[in-house]
Amino acid sequence: LYALLLLVVALLYRRLSHDPAPRPPSLSAPSRRIVGRISALFAVDAVGGGFLTSASLSWFFFDRFGAGEGAIALLFVGARVLNAVSHLGAAWLAKRIGLVNTMVFTHIPAGLLLVTVAYAPNFEIAALLFLASISHLLGSVGLRRPTPAPLSPTTSWLAPLRPVTA
Numbered sequence: 071l072y073a074l075l076l077l078v079v080a081l082l083y084r085r086l087s088h089d090p091a092p093r094p095p096s097l098s099a100p101s102r103r104i105v106g107r108i109s110a111l112f113a114v115d116a117v118g119g120g121f122l123t124s125a126s127l128s129w130f131f132f133d134r135f136g137a138g139e140g141a142i143a144l145l146f147v148g149a150r151v152l153n154a155v156s157h158l159g160a161a162w163l164a165k166r167i168g169l170v171n172t173m174v175f176t177h178i179p180a181g182l183l184l185v186t187v188a189y190a191p192n193f194e195i196a197a198l199l200f201l202a203s204i205s206h207l208l209g210s211v212g213l214r215r216p217t218p219a220p221l222s223p224t225t226s227w228l229a230p231l232r233p234v235t236a
Contacts, residue, residue, distance in 0.1 A: 115177070122184075127200075135193035145197050149204040156205040180205075 097105065124146060131137040131145065164172040183203035190196035 130188075131193065131196065134188075135196060137193045141193065141197075145200065149201055152201055153204050159205075 128142050128146070131142050132139075137145075160172060160176070163176075167175070180203045183199050187196045187199045187203070190199055
């Protein structure tokens with residue numbers, strides 16, 4: 071079955087045009103500088119958040135606090151539900167203070183709350199701090215969050231396009 075699916079994909083690729091894609095419009099110098107700086111910020115965020123996988127956090131809660139599998143599972147279910155619900159709050163906040171401000175001002179407290187999880191005296195307090203940091207209103211730092219979708223409208227105003235001159 072897998073080989074058949076690969077054959078179908080190969081046939082579909084053969085139907086694609088061999089013409090090169092049109093050259094994208096270039097950015098002005100100030101826009102390139104802004105895009106470069108915000109890209110660096112996103113890269114640091116992605117690298118830092120990439121180390122916080124569900125597996126590593128589960129191991130941390132088990133190793134540090136002796137939490138059982140059931141408690142960790144409930145914690146992650148709660149975190150996912152809270153994250154999903156809190157996107158509504160993030161949308162409301164973004165309408166009032168803007169997309170970039172929402173992202174920046176929610177990631178900072180979320181990161182700080184996530185750091186405090188390591189210093190919590192017991193699992194219950196660590197779980198509450200973790201859930202607070204997961205909330206998208208507080209940045210959703212602990213679990214991999216779907217950042218690419220909000221970033222497109224966030225960055226689109228940063229880079230006014232300049233007409234391409236041949």
